[in-house]
Amino acid sequence: MATIEIDGKTIDVDEEGYLVNLSDWTDKVAEMFAGQDNLKMTDSHLEVIKFLREYYDEYQIAPAVRVLTKAIGKKLGPEKGNSKYLYDLFPYGPAKQACRYAGLPKPTGCV
Numbered sequence: 001m002a003t004i005e006i007d008g009k010t011i012d013v014d015e016e017g018y019l020v021n022l023s024d025w026t027d028k029v030a031e032m033f034a035g036q037d038n039l040k041m042t043d044s045h046l047e048v049i050k051f052l053r054e055y056y057d058e059y060q061i062a063p064a065v066r067v068l069t070k071a072i073g074k075k076l077g078p079e080k081g082n083s084k085y086l087y088d089l090f091p092y093g094p095a096k097q098a099c100r101y102a103g104l105p106k107p108t109g110c111v
Contacts, residue, residue: 006032018100025053025103033101037092044080045089045101051075052102062107065095 001020003010006028012020017033019025030049034041051072056062063071065083073081080086086094095107 004029004032016100016106018106019103022056022103022105029103030101037097039091042089045098047076047080048072048086048089048094048098049102052098052104056102056104062099062104063095064107065093068095068098068107 002013002015002017004013005011006026009024011024011029014020017036019029027046030046031041034045039045052062052068055068055071065086069081069083069086071081072086075081083094086098090097090101099105099107
């Protein structure tokens with residue numbers, strides 16, 4: 001099993017880089033994953049990540065991109081609940097990449 005190290009703590013990740021234990025997530029984990037993708041975390045990224053973590057807490061599932069887009073539009077407004085906005089933040093796929101940064105499992109249906 002692969003691992004990452006943050007602040008002297010070793011954290012298990014699966015073969016695709018998703019956290020094995022959701023409880024290992026911190027803001028620093030998100031920043032490390034973003035750095036691996038050559039992205040700089042912004043408040044906009046963190047807003048989506050926080051939304052995803054709350055969604056997962058409520059529904060116990062990571063949303064697919066279509067569901068994510070619609071749910072963000074309802075909660076954060078139509079200017080953020082659209083594919084262009086989310087792909088600008090997470091160019092490798094808003095559901096897949098944002099869920100990884102949020103410490104959530106890979107959404108079902110993502111390849």
